[in-house]
Amino acid sequence: xxxxxxxxxxxxxxxxAYAESVQTVFRALDISLEELEDWxxxxxxxYFSMDETEAFAxxxxxLELAENQGGNGGVNLIAPCAACYLVLTKTxxxxxxxxxxxxxxNDALDKVGLHYEGKTSVRHPLDVLVNDYGLDKIAxxxxxxxxxxxxxxxxxxxxxxxxxxxxxxxxxxxxxRLVKALGAEPIEWPLKxxxxxxxxxxxxxxxxxxxxxxxxxxxxxxxxxxxVTCCPLCQHNLECYQGRINRKMKDxxxxxxxxxxxxxxxxxxxxxxxxxxxxLFIKPRVAVSAQKKGEPAHV
Amino acid sequence: xxxxxxxxxxxxxGFRSEKKKVVRRIKYEAELDHDFGEHIAAxxxxxxxxxxxxxxxxxxxxPLSHYMDxxxxxxxxxxxxxxxxxxxxxxxxxxxASCYSCLVQCPRQIHITDVMYALKREAxxxxxxxRRLPIPVLAKAFVNQVRRNGxxxxxxxxxxxxxxxxxxxxxxxxxxxLRLFLAGRMSLKPDKIKRRKELTTILNAVEAxxxxxxx
Numbered sequence: 001x002x003x004x005x006x007x008x009x010x011x012x013x014x015x016x017a018y019a020e021s022v023q024t025v026f027r028a029l030d031i032s033l034e035e036l037e038d039w040x041x042x043x044x045x046x047y048f049s050m051d052e053t054e055a056f057a058x059x060x061x062x063l064e065l066a067e068n069q070g071g072n073g074g075v076n077l078i079a080p081c082a083a084c085y086l087v088l089t090k091t092x093x094x095x096x097x098x099x100x101x102x103x104x105x106n107d108a109l110d111k112v113g114l115h116y117e118g119k120t121s122v123r124h125p126l127d128v129l130v131n132d133y134g135l136d137k138i139a140x141x142x143x144x145x146x147x148x149x150x151x152x153x154x155x156x157x158x159x160x161x162x163x164x165x166x167x168x169x170x171x172x173x174x175x176x177r178l179v180k181a182l183g184a185e186p187i188e189w190p191l192k193x194x195x196x197x198x199x200x201x202x203x204x205x206x207x208x209x210x211x212x213x214x215x216x217x218x219x220x221x222x223x224x225x226x227x228v229t230c231c232p233l234c235q236h237n238l239e240c241y242q243g244r245i246n247r248k249m250k251d252x253x254x255x256x257x258x259x260x261x262x263x264x265x266x267x268x269x270x271x272x273x274x275x276x277x278x279x280l281f282i283k284p285r286v287a288v289s290a291q292k293k294g295e296p297a298h299v
Numbered sequence: 300x301x302x303x304x305x306x307x308x309x310x311x312x313g314f315r316s317e318k319k320k321v322v323r324r325i326k327y328e329a330e331l332d333h334d335f336g337e338h339i340a341a342x343x344x345x346x347x348x349x350x351x352x353x354x355x356x357x358x359x360x361x362p363l364s365h366y367m368d369x370x371x372x373x374x375x376x377x378x379x380x381x382x383x384x385x386x387x388x389x390x391x392x393x394x395x396a397s398c399y400s401c402l403v404q405c406p407r408q409i410h411i412t413d414v415m416y417a418l419k420r421e422a423x424x425x426x427x428x429x430r431r432l433p434i435p436v437l438a439k440a441f442v443n444q445v446r447r448n449g450x451x452x453x454x455x456x457x458x459x460x461x462x463x464x465x466x467x468x469x470x471x472x473x474x475x476x477l478r479l480f481l482a483g484r485m486s487l488k489p490d491k492i493k494r495r496k497e498l499t500t501i502l503n504a505v506e507a508x509x510x511x512x513x514x
Contacts, residue, residue, distance in 0.1 A: 009453070010453065012450075012486075012490050013452065013453045013484060013485050013486055013490075014453055014479065014484050014485060015484075016483055038494055040498055041445045041450045043445070044441070045397045047441065047445065048397075049416060049419040049423065049434075050420065050423065050438050050439065050441075050442045051420070052342075052416065052420065054505045054506070057501050057502065057505045058498075061498065061501060104505065104508050105505070107504065108501045108502075108504035108505045108508060109501060111504045112497045112500050114501075157396075157399055158398075158399065161400065162399045162402050162403045162412075170400070170404075195362045197396065198397065199396070199434075200363075200394070202437070202457065202460070203433040204393075207363060207394060211362055211396075240475055278482075279482045279483055281482070
């Protein structure tokens with residue numbers, strides 16, 4: 001099975017560090033990632049508010065391009081962004097369940113010589129790392145265990161709901177188990193799949209910020225040293241608005257928010273620059289300061 | 300059916316104790332749009348909409364229900380009964396952040412998130428949404444950008460959004476924008492695909508295939 005990489009628009013801008021860390025970690029584990037050639041926007045949530053069939057056609061073009069690029073044996077399309085992952089899995093689900101939508105989409109794709117068959121499986125890097133590569137193998141590659149580091153694993157909504165099959169929709173554990181394999185300590189956290197506000201932080205901020213705030217306060221109350229996430233929008237919301245939340249609501253939140261792949265890269269002893277750590281506004285100081293070459297990390 | 304009190308209803312906004320308006324709280328059967336529910340159920344591929352048992356699990360699990368003028372459970376009841384105007388003008392459908400909690404917990408497996416999308420599409424198509432609300436503006440700007448470039452560029456999307464809704468907000472966001480830019484997390488260069496014509500052909504074909512009836 002081939003792995004084809006679908007970055008999505010966010011990983012080209014706000015989520016740049018996510019793109020860097022995913023690629024660096026996969027390279028370090030010798031999993032080859034080939035980028036999908038001429039991929040287009042998945043459509044995200046906004047496109048579904050305007051036109052459903054067009055949204056499905058957009059996503060289907062990507063699925064179909066992956067099918068062609070991957071050859072006959074079937075292909076794994078890796079989508080690190082939560083919104084992309086959701087839209088691609090949703091499109092597959094709908095095209096399989098409703099032949100009339102599939103027909104409409106294929107009629108449109110046929111015009112440019114493409115045809116959706118449904119041979120692509122859409123995968124999230126978390127799923128690939130935990131279930132294909134395996135936690136035992138990851139644990140063996142750890143050179144700087146993150147001993148004593150308390151990690152709040154935040155999955156957000158769209159990686160686990162509603163079409164993902166690799167973990168529970170409300171209380172997933174993949175990332176927690178991964179973090180444990182890195183030597184760190186995941187906190188018990190019932191809010192791990194509660195919405196961070198999504199794009200509401202940019203549109204209806206009074207509601208959006210409150211949602212992010214609830215997560216940050218609770219993670220801090222549970223003594224997390226760092227929050228790690230697997231979605232570029234969640235990372236942006238939870239990191240970039242901490243100052244604003246503190247000012248508006250008189251809180252004292254100061255919690256580093258990184259991508260799970262960045263934390264993983266640190267435990268594997270990879271170069272910080274290649275993991276995009278320098279792009280974070282709040283440096284994951286505990287994890288980093290604990291790391292000295294050749295020494296196991298501890299707090 | 301008794302209408303719940305909307306928080307941001309134009310007619311009730313801002314009245315204080317000294318000045319009260321008499322508003323009819325009951326809607327007559329004849330004023331309802333009886334096809335609305337069926338229409339939405341067909342759009343959302345939400346055949347199961349009609350089987351809702353009004354248990355309220357969706358409202359309980361929704362992280363945004365306390366900001367909504369009608370909870371998700373009420374929206375479903377009102378959609379089914381034909382309260383078209385109230386539903387399309389509600390803030391609820393726009394506050395839905397697509398977290399899909401309700402969908403996975405619904406005991407009747409109603410695709411509530413998709414019902415919300417269908418309602419958003421209907422509201423945009425009929426120009427029926429609360430004025431100056433940024434979310435439909437964002438959706439339109441997003442779609443235009445993707446149609447043009449095949450990808451979206453977050454920086455330009457936000458600039459368009461603020462220019463069309465609240466230019467003052469752009470100043471407020473300028474500091475954050477600059478920090479993101481300096482960290483290499485935002486770029487002004489539009490991201491484009493190579494085969495833009497191919498994409499346009501696909502999208503136009505979808506448009507043409509729809510005919511006049513469904514949006």
